Amino acid sequence: TFDYKPELQKRSGTQLAGADPKTGFFTTSGKCLKSPFKWAQHGECGAWTSEIFPNISKHVDDMAFVYSCYSQSNNHTPAMLQFNSGMIRQGFPSMGSWLTYGLGSENSNLPAYVVMHGTKPRGADPIWSSGFLPSVYQATAIDPRGAKPIQNLETAKELSGDHQRSLLDALNSANARHAAKRP
Known part of the structure:
Protein backbone atom coordinates (compact mmCIF):
# COMPACT_ATOMS: atom_id res chain seq x y z
CA THR A 1 0.00 0.00 0.00
CA MET A 63 6.50 5.80 -10.21
CA ALA A 64 3.56 8.19 -10.20
CA PHE A 65 1.40 8.36 -7.07
CA VAL A 66 -2.13 9.71 -7.39
CA TYR A 67 -3.48 10.88 -4.04
CA SER A 68 -6.35 12.98 -5.34
CA CYS A 69 -8.92 10.22 -5.83
CA TYR A 70 -12.13 10.48 -3.88
CA SER A 71 -15.66 9.19 -4.25
CA GLN A 72 -19.04 10.81 -3.91
CA SER A 73 -20.35 7.59 -2.36
CA ASN A 74 -19.10 5.46 0.48
CA ASN A 75 -21.01 2.45 -0.87
CA HIS A 76 -18.88 0.08 -2.92
CA THR A 77 -20.88 -0.26 -6.14
CA PRO A 78 -21.30 3.47 -6.89
CA ALA A 79 -17.72 4.10 -5.74
CA MET A 80 -16.42 1.41 -8.11
CA LEU A 81 -18.48 2.89 -10.96
CA GLN A 82 -17.02 6.32 -10.23
CA PHE A 83 -13.49 4.96 -10.01
CA ASN A 84 -13.80 3.26 -13.40
CA SER A 85 -16.00 5.71 -15.32
CA GLY A 86 -15.98 8.99 -13.40
CA MET A 87 -19.70 8.69 -12.64
CA ILE A 88 -21.63 7.03 -9.80
CA ARG A 89 -24.41 5.93 -12.17
CA GLN A 90 -24.38 3.17 -14.75
CA GLY A 91 -24.36 3.88 -18.46
CA PHE A 92 -21.06 5.72 -18.84
CA PRO A 93 -17.94 4.31 -20.54
CA SER A 94 -15.14 3.05 -18.33
CA MET A 95 -11.61 4.41 -18.69
CA GLY A 96 -10.58 1.26 -20.57
CA SER A 97 -13.44 1.78 -23.03
CA TRP A 98 -12.41 5.39 -23.64
CA LEU A 99 -8.79 4.33 -24.17
CA THR A 100 -9.84 1.62 -26.60
CA TYR A 101 -12.13 4.07 -28.42
CA GLY A 102 -9.41 6.71 -28.68
CA LEU A 103 -6.32 4.62 -29.26
CA GLY A 104 -7.73 1.54 -30.95
CA SER A 105 -5.86 -1.74 -31.04
CA GLU A 106 -2.89 -2.98 -33.02
CA ASN A 107 -4.32 -6.51 -33.14
CA SER A 108 -7.74 -7.21 -34.59
CA ASN A 109 -7.59 -10.87 -33.53
CA LEU A 110 -7.51 -10.19 -29.79
CA PRO A 111 -9.72 -8.07 -27.55
CA ALA A 112 -8.31 -4.57 -27.11
CA TYR A 113 -9.62 -4.20 -23.55
CA VAL A 114 -9.42 -7.08 -21.09
CA VAL A 115 -10.41 -7.25 -17.43
CA MET A 116 -9.02 -10.14 -15.41
CA HIS A 117 -10.78 -10.94 -12.17
CA GLY A 118 -11.03 -13.79 -9.71
CA THR A 119 -14.40 -13.05 -8.19
CA LYS A 120 -16.47 -10.33 -9.79
CA PRO A 121 -16.31 -7.10 -7.78
CA ARG A 122 -19.38 -5.21 -6.59
CA GLY A 123 -20.93 -3.59 -9.61
CA ALA A 124 -19.47 -6.31 -11.86
CA ASP A 125 -19.93 -5.81 -15.60
CA PRO A 126 -21.19 -2.19 -15.53
CA ILE A 127 -17.92 -1.00 -14.00
CA TRP A 128 -16.02 -1.95 -17.14
CA SER A 129 -18.78 -1.43 -19.70
CA SER A 130 -18.64 0.72 -22.81
CA GLY A 131 -21.66 2.72 -21.62
CA PHE A 132 -23.03 4.77 -24.51
CA LEU A 133 -20.08 3.87 -26.78
CA PRO A 134 -20.53 0.92 -29.17
CA SER A 135 -20.20 -2.45 -27.45
CA VAL A 136 -17.00 -3.24 -29.37
CA TYR A 137 -15.27 -1.00 -26.79
CA GLN A 138 -16.46 -2.91 -23.72
CA ALA A 139 -14.08 -5.11 -21.78
CA THR A 140 -13.68 -8.82 -22.32
CA ALA A 141 -13.91 -10.25 -18.82
CA ILE A 142 -11.61 -13.16 -18.07
CA ASP A 143 -11.77 -15.30 -14.95
CA PRO A 144 -8.44 -17.17 -14.95
CA ARG A 145 -9.62 -19.44 -12.13
CA GLY A 146 -12.83 -20.58 -13.79
CA ALA A 147 -13.50 -23.69 -15.83
CA LYS A 148 -14.57 -21.33 -18.64
CA PRO A 149 -12.24 -18.32 -18.40
CA ILE A 150 -14.26 -16.41 -21.04
CA GLN A 151 -18.03 -16.81 -20.83
CA ASN A 152 -20.31 -17.33 -23.85
CA LEU A 153 -17.66 -18.48 -26.32
CA GLU A 154 -19.55 -21.64 -27.18
CA THR A 155 -22.76 -21.86 -29.16
CA ALA A 156 -25.82 -22.66 -27.07
CA LYS A 157 -26.65 -26.37 -27.12
CA GLU A 158 -30.19 -25.55 -28.33
CA LEU A 159 -28.81 -23.81 -31.44
CA SER A 160 -27.82 -26.10 -34.29
CA GLY A 161 -25.00 -25.16 -36.66
CA ASP A 162 -27.44 -24.74 -39.58
CA HIS A 163 -29.72 -22.50 -37.55
CA GLN A 164 -26.81 -20.37 -36.37
CA ARG A 165 -25.56 -20.07 -39.96
CA SER A 166 -29.00 -18.88 -41.14
CA LEU A 167 -29.12 -16.29 -38.33
CA LEU A 168 -25.64 -15.00 -39.22
CA ASP A 169 -26.55 -14.87 -42.94
CA ALA A 170 -29.70 -12.85 -42.13
CA LEU A 171 -27.70 -10.48 -39.95
CA ASN A 172 -25.03 -10.03 -42.64
CA SER A 173 -27.75 -9.32 -45.21
CA ALA A 174 -29.38 -6.70 -42.96
CA ASN A 175 -25.98 -5.10 -42.28
CA ALA A 176 -25.18 -4.97 -46.01
CA ARG A 177 -28.56 -3.31 -46.79
CA HIS A 178 -28.00 -0.80 -44.00
CA ALA A 179 -24.45 -0.02 -45.20
CA ALA A 180 -25.61 0.38 -48.80
CA LYS A 181 -28.09 3.10 -47.75
CA ARG A 182 -25.35 4.97 -45.89
CA PRO A 183 -22.25 5.00 -48.11
Whole structure:
Protein backbone atom coordinates (compact mmCIF):
# COMPACT_ATOMS: atom_id res chain seq x y z
CA THR A 1 0.00 0.00 0.00
CA PHE A 2 1.12 3.54 -0.73
CA ASP A 3 -1.21 5.71 1.34
CA TYR A 4 0.51 6.39 4.64
CA LYS A 5 -1.92 7.91 7.13
CA PRO A 6 -0.01 9.25 10.15
CA GLU A 7 -3.20 10.67 11.69
CA LEU A 8 -4.80 7.21 11.56
CA GLN A 9 -1.72 5.82 13.30
CA LYS A 10 -2.18 8.41 16.09
CA ARG A 11 -5.94 7.90 16.45
CA SER A 12 -5.88 4.10 16.45
CA GLY A 13 -8.32 2.71 19.01
CA THR A 14 -10.37 5.91 19.26
CA GLN A 15 -13.93 6.48 18.08
CA LEU A 16 -14.22 8.54 14.90
CA ALA A 17 -15.84 11.81 15.94
CA GLY A 18 -18.49 13.42 13.76
CA ALA A 19 -19.38 10.32 11.74
CA ASP A 20 -22.89 10.42 10.29
CA PRO A 21 -24.47 6.96 10.52
CA LYS A 22 -27.00 7.88 7.79
CA THR A 23 -24.23 7.80 5.18
CA GLY A 24 -23.39 4.12 5.63
CA PHE A 25 -24.72 0.75 6.66
CA PHE A 26 -24.18 1.32 10.35
CA THR A 27 -25.74 3.13 13.31
CA THR A 28 -22.47 4.05 15.04
CA SER A 29 -18.96 4.38 13.77
CA GLY A 30 -16.33 1.90 14.80
CA LYS A 31 -12.91 2.62 16.20
CA CYS A 32 -10.01 3.74 14.06
CA LEU A 33 -7.51 1.00 13.27
CA LYS A 34 -3.94 1.76 12.28
CA SER A 35 -2.08 -0.18 9.64
CA PRO A 36 -0.48 -3.32 11.06
CA PHE A 37 2.49 -2.84 8.72
CA LYS A 38 5.69 -0.83 9.13
CA TRP A 39 6.09 2.25 6.94
CA ALA A 40 9.18 4.10 5.74
CA GLN A 41 10.10 6.79 3.24
CA HIS A 42 12.07 5.71 0.18
CA GLY A 43 13.89 7.22 -2.79
CA GLU A 44 14.79 10.82 -3.49
CA CYS A 45 11.09 11.68 -3.60
CA GLY A 46 10.58 10.41 -0.05
CA ALA A 47 7.49 8.37 -0.94
CA TRP A 48 6.02 6.34 1.90
CA THR A 49 5.62 2.62 1.28
CA SER A 50 4.76 -0.20 3.59
CA GLU A 51 6.72 -3.35 4.18
CA ILE A 52 4.15 -5.23 2.09
CA PHE A 53 6.02 -4.22 -1.08
CA PRO A 54 9.73 -4.36 -0.24
CA ASN A 55 10.90 -4.44 -3.88
CA ILE A 56 8.65 -1.63 -5.06
CA SER A 57 10.23 0.72 -2.54
CA LYS A 58 13.40 0.60 -4.67
CA HIS A 59 11.51 2.08 -7.64
CA VAL A 60 9.43 4.87 -6.11
CA ASP A 61 11.35 7.60 -7.96
CA ASP A 62 10.16 6.08 -11.26
CA MET A 63 6.50 5.80 -10.21
CA ALA A 64 3.56 8.19 -10.20
CA PHE A 65 1.40 8.36 -7.07
CA VAL A 66 -2.13 9.71 -7.39
CA TYR A 67 -3.48 10.88 -4.04
CA SER A 68 -6.35 12.98 -5.34
CA CYS A 69 -8.92 10.22 -5.83
CA TYR A 70 -12.13 10.48 -3.88
CA SER A 71 -15.66 9.19 -4.25
CA GLN A 72 -19.04 10.81 -3.91
CA SER A 73 -20.35 7.59 -2.36
CA ASN A 74 -19.10 5.46 0.48
CA ASN A 75 -21.01 2.45 -0.87
CA HIS A 76 -18.88 0.08 -2.92
CA THR A 77 -20.88 -0.26 -6.14
CA PRO A 78 -21.30 3.47 -6.89
CA ALA A 79 -17.72 4.10 -5.74
CA MET A 80 -16.42 1.41 -8.11
CA LEU A 81 -18.48 2.89 -10.96
CA GLN A 82 -17.02 6.32 -10.23
CA PHE A 83 -13.49 4.96 -10.01
CA ASN A 84 -13.80 3.26 -13.40
CA SER A 85 -16.00 5.71 -15.32
CA GLY A 86 -15.98 8.99 -13.40
CA MET A 87 -19.70 8.69 -12.64
CA ILE A 88 -21.63 7.03 -9.80
CA ARG A 89 -24.41 5.93 -12.17
CA GLN A 90 -24.38 3.17 -14.75
CA GLY A 91 -24.36 3.88 -18.46
CA PHE A 92 -21.06 5.72 -18.84
CA PRO A 93 -17.94 4.31 -20.54
CA SER A 94 -15.14 3.05 -18.33
CA MET A 95 -11.61 4.41 -18.69
CA GLY A 96 -10.58 1.26 -20.57
CA SER A 97 -13.44 1.78 -23.03
CA TRP A 98 -12.41 5.39 -23.64
CA LEU A 99 -8.79 4.33 -24.17
CA THR A 100 -9.84 1.62 -26.60
CA TYR A 101 -12.13 4.07 -28.42
CA GLY A 102 -9.41 6.71 -28.68
CA LEU A 103 -6.32 4.62 -29.26
CA GLY A 104 -7.73 1.54 -30.95
CA SER A 105 -5.86 -1.74 -31.04
CA GLU A 106 -2.89 -2.98 -33.02
CA ASN A 107 -4.32 -6.51 -33.14
CA SER A 108 -7.74 -7.21 -34.59
CA ASN A 109 -7.59 -10.87 -33.53
CA LEU A 110 -7.51 -10.19 -29.79
CA PRO A 111 -9.72 -8.07 -27.55
CA ALA A 112 -8.31 -4.57 -27.11
CA TYR A 113 -9.62 -4.20 -23.55
CA VAL A 114 -9.42 -7.08 -21.09
CA VAL A 115 -10.41 -7.25 -17.43
CA MET A 116 -9.02 -10.14 -15.41
CA HIS A 117 -10.78 -10.94 -12.17
CA GLY A 118 -11.03 -13.79 -9.71
CA THR A 119 -14.40 -13.05 -8.19
CA LYS A 120 -16.47 -10.33 -9.79
CA PRO A 121 -16.31 -7.10 -7.78
CA ARG A 122 -19.38 -5.21 -6.59
CA GLY A 123 -20.93 -3.59 -9.61
CA ALA A 124 -19.47 -6.31 -11.86
CA ASP A 125 -19.93 -5.81 -15.60
CA PRO A 126 -21.19 -2.19 -15.53
CA ILE A 127 -17.92 -1.00 -14.00
CA TRP A 128 -16.02 -1.95 -17.14
CA SER A 129 -18.78 -1.43 -19.70
CA SER A 130 -18.64 0.72 -22.81
CA GLY A 131 -21.66 2.72 -21.62
CA PHE A 132 -23.03 4.77 -24.51
CA LEU A 133 -20.08 3.87 -26.78
CA PRO A 134 -20.53 0.92 -29.17
CA SER A 135 -20.20 -2.45 -27.45
CA VAL A 136 -17.00 -3.24 -29.37
CA TYR A 137 -15.27 -1.00 -26.79
CA GLN A 138 -16.46 -2.91 -23.72
CA ALA A 139 -14.08 -5.11 -21.78
CA THR A 140 -13.68 -8.82 -22.32
CA ALA A 141 -13.91 -10.25 -18.82
CA ILE A 142 -11.61 -13.16 -18.07
CA ASP A 143 -11.77 -15.30 -14.95
CA PRO A 144 -8.44 -17.17 -14.95
CA ARG A 145 -9.62 -19.44 -12.13
CA GLY A 146 -12.83 -20.58 -13.79
CA ALA A 147 -13.50 -23.69 -15.83
CA LYS A 148 -14.57 -21.33 -18.64
CA PRO A 149 -12.24 -18.32 -18.40
CA ILE A 150 -14.26 -16.41 -21.04
CA GLN A 151 -18.03 -16.81 -20.83
CA ASN A 152 -20.31 -17.33 -23.85
CA LEU A 153 -17.66 -18.48 -26.32
CA GLU A 154 -19.55 -21.64 -27.18
CA THR A 155 -22.76 -21.86 -29.16
CA ALA A 156 -25.82 -22.66 -27.07
CA LYS A 157 -26.65 -26.37 -27.12
CA GLU A 158 -30.19 -25.55 -28.33
CA LEU A 159 -28.81 -23.81 -31.44
CA SER A 160 -27.82 -26.10 -34.29
CA GLY A 161 -25.00 -25.16 -36.66
CA ASP A 162 -27.44 -24.74 -39.58
CA HIS A 163 -29.72 -22.50 -37.55
CA GLN A 164 -26.81 -20.37 -36.37
CA ARG A 165 -25.56 -20.07 -39.96
CA SER A 166 -29.00 -18.88 -41.14
CA LEU A 167 -29.12 -16.29 -38.33
CA LEU A 168 -25.64 -15.00 -39.22
CA ASP A 169 -26.55 -14.87 -42.94
CA ALA A 170 -29.70 -12.85 -42.13
CA LEU A 171 -27.70 -10.48 -39.95
CA ASN A 172 -25.03 -10.03 -42.64
CA SER A 173 -27.75 -9.32 -45.21
CA ALA A 174 -29.38 -6.70 -42.96
CA ASN A 175 -25.98 -5.10 -42.28
CA ALA A 176 -25.18 -4.97 -46.01
CA ARG A 177 -28.56 -3.31 -46.79
CA HIS A 178 -28.00 -0.80 -44.00
CA ALA A 179 -24.45 -0.02 -45.20
CA ALA A 180 -25.61 0.38 -48.80
CA LYS A 181 -28.09 3.10 -47.75
CA ARG A 182 -25.35 4.97 -45.89
CA PRO A 183 -22.25 5.00 -48.11
